[in-house]
Amino acid sequence: MAMFDSPGMALALDAARAAEAMGEVPIGAAVISAAGEVLAISHNRVETDRDPTAHAEMLVIRAATALRGTKFLEDCDLYVTLEPCAMCAQAIAFARLRRVYFAASDPKGGGVEHGARVFAQPTCHHRPEVYGGIREAEAAALLREFFHSRR
Amino acid sequence: MAMFDSPGMALALDAARAAEAMGEVPIGAAVISAAGEVLAISHNRVETDRDPTAHAEMLVIRAATALRGTKFLEDCDLYVTLEPCAMCAQAIAFARLRRVYFAASDPKGGGVEHGARVFAQPTCHHRPEVYGGIREAEAAALLREFFHSRR
Numbered sequence: 548m549a550m551f552d553s554p555g556m557a558l559a560l561d562a563a564r565a566a567e568a569m570g571e572v573p574i575g576a577a578v579i580s581a582a583g584e585v586l587a588i589s590h591n592r593v594e595t596d597r598d599p600t601a602h603a604e605m606l607v608i609r610a611a612t613a614l615r616g617t618k619f620l621e622d623c624d625l626y627v628t629l630e631p632c633a634m635c636a637q638a639i640a641f642a643r644l645r646r647v648y649f650a651a652s653d654p655k656g657g658g659v660e661h662g663a664r665v666f667a668q669p670t671c672h673h674r675p676e677v678y679g680g681i682r683e684a685e686a687a688a689l690l691r692e693f694f695h696s697r698r
Numbered sequence: 699m700a701m702f703d704s705p706g707m708a709l710a711l712d713a714a715r716a717a718e719a720m721g722e723v724p725i726g727a728a729v730i731s732a733a734g735e736v737l738a739i740s741h742n743r744v745e746t747d748r749d750p751t752a753h754a755e756m757l758v759i760r761a762a763t764a765l766r767g768t769k770f771l772e773d774c775d776l777y778v779t780l781e782p783c784a785m786c787a788q789a790i791a792f793a794r795l796r797r798v799y800f801a802a803s804d805p806k807g808g809g810v811e812h813g814a815r816v817f818a819q820p821t822c823h824h825r826p827e828v829y830g831g832i833r834e835a836e837a838a839a840l841l842r843e844f845f846h847s848r849r
Contacts, residue, residue, distance in 0.1 A: 598760055599769045599792035600751075609749055618750045633816050634792070637785035637809065641750035655821060658788065662821025663814035665784050670806060670813025 555579045555626035556648060556681050558588050562603065563628045563689055566590035573689040576603035576627040578611040578620060581645070586611035586623065603627055604635035608642050619643045628686035630679065633658030636665035639675060646676040650686030706730045706777035707799060707832050709739050713754065714779045714840055717741035724840040727754035727778040729762040729771060732796065737762035737774065754778055755786035759793050770794045779837035781830065784809030787816035790826060797827040801837030 555577050562575025575590040587610035592601040604627050611620055624646040625639060630653040637658075639647055649659070658665050659677060666674045706728050713726025726741040738761035743752040755778050762771055775797040776790060781804040788809075790798055800810070809816050810828060817825045 593769055597767055597769045598763055599794075600756055600760055600789050605751055609751055612749055616748055618744055618748045632788055633784045633809070633814055633819070633821070634788035635785075637783055637788070637814070638751045641785065643750075656823070657821060658784070658814070658816075658819075662819035663784055663788070663809070663816050665809075665814050668784070668809075668813035670784070670808060672807070 553626065553648065553681050555624065556628070556650060558585065559603075559626040559628050560650070560682060560685060560689075562588050562590040563686065566592075566603075567689060567693055569595060571595060573693050574603045574627065574629045576607045576625060578607045578623050578625050578644070581622045581624070586614055586620075600634065602632065602635050604631050605638055608638050608644075612642065621645060624648065625675075626681075628682075629653050629690065630657035630659050630661070632656050633663035633665050636663070637671070640665065640671050640673045643673045644675050646678065648678045648681050650679075650681055650683045651690065652679055652683070704777065704799060704832050706775065707779070707801060709736065710754075710777040710779050711801070711833060711836060711840075713739050713741040714837065717743075717754075718840060718844055720746060722746060724844050725754045725778065725780045727758045727776060729758045729774050729776050729795070732773040732775070737765055737771075751785065753783065753786050755782050756789055759789050759795075763793065772796060775799065776826075777832075779833075780804050780841065781808035781810050781812070783807050784814035784816050787814070788822070791816065791822050791824045794824045795826050797829065799829045799832050801830075801832055801834045802841065803830055803834070 740757035
């Protein structure tokens with residue numbers, strides 16, 4: 548999947564770099580409609596906002612639903628540079644997003660392919676299509692360099 | 699636990715009733731510090747805000763961290779009238795809340811004792827103490843009546 552040309556993931560990676568520039572963990576996300584409209588782009592803002600829920604995915608879901616004035620985004624896809632955690636995965640299910648594209652996988656904190664495996668639970672009532680590994684090397688390098696420089 | 703006197707759960711139940719009065723699914727929550735300070739009270743606002751992430755727990759965590767100006771609530775307890783879903787459970791872990799008290803259990807959508815069982819996962823890095831069943835009958839009756847009246 549590494550060579551897959553994805554304008555959505557390019558936007559998410561740019562947002563991740565913007566996060567890094569302000570001292571946030573470099574994770575970015577975007578929501579794009581099936582018609583190609585970019586509804587929201589954001590990045591992790593946990594430190595800036597002092598809000599433990601301010602993950603990139605939560606922010607783009609909230610921004611896109613606010614823009615649309617609806618609680619569902621059934622015709623939309625979410626792009627994010629890291630495998631969503633359980634919080635974000637469940638929010639993606641609640642928003643009924645059509646597809647989730649993520650870059651790096653997250654064995655320590657992920658909730659899609661690891662740990663809570665939210666979409667695989669009987670308590671999950673909407674399952675998006677999930678595509679992992681898109682531009683994974685770039686997203687993982689951003690995170691690795693960020694944490695390395697902080698040690 | 700049904701007879702346990704809990705001022706925190708009384709506040710959460712009052713908030714759930716306020717939600718019902720405005721046509722929201724009646725679920726309420728409160729965050730109270732170990733010193734007894736009520737930091738936040740809120741209820742489900744998914745319909746009003748057209749925000750799929752606007753669960754009672756998310757709103758009180760965001761309000762309490764905003765009030766404190768910190769991303770952690772390590773000396774605080776969260777009271778909620780329904781077992782948290784995976785999204786809210788993971789947010790509770792991120793906020794490092796000390797204890798979670800919930801009323802009704804939620805086999806269909808819960809993420810603490812059901813489904814994702816977020817706090818039991820190796821990907822969960824903070825585990826609050828969890829106490830369920832506090833004023834469960836009242837909280838469950840509120841939800842049952844709400845959904846019955848909508849049918």
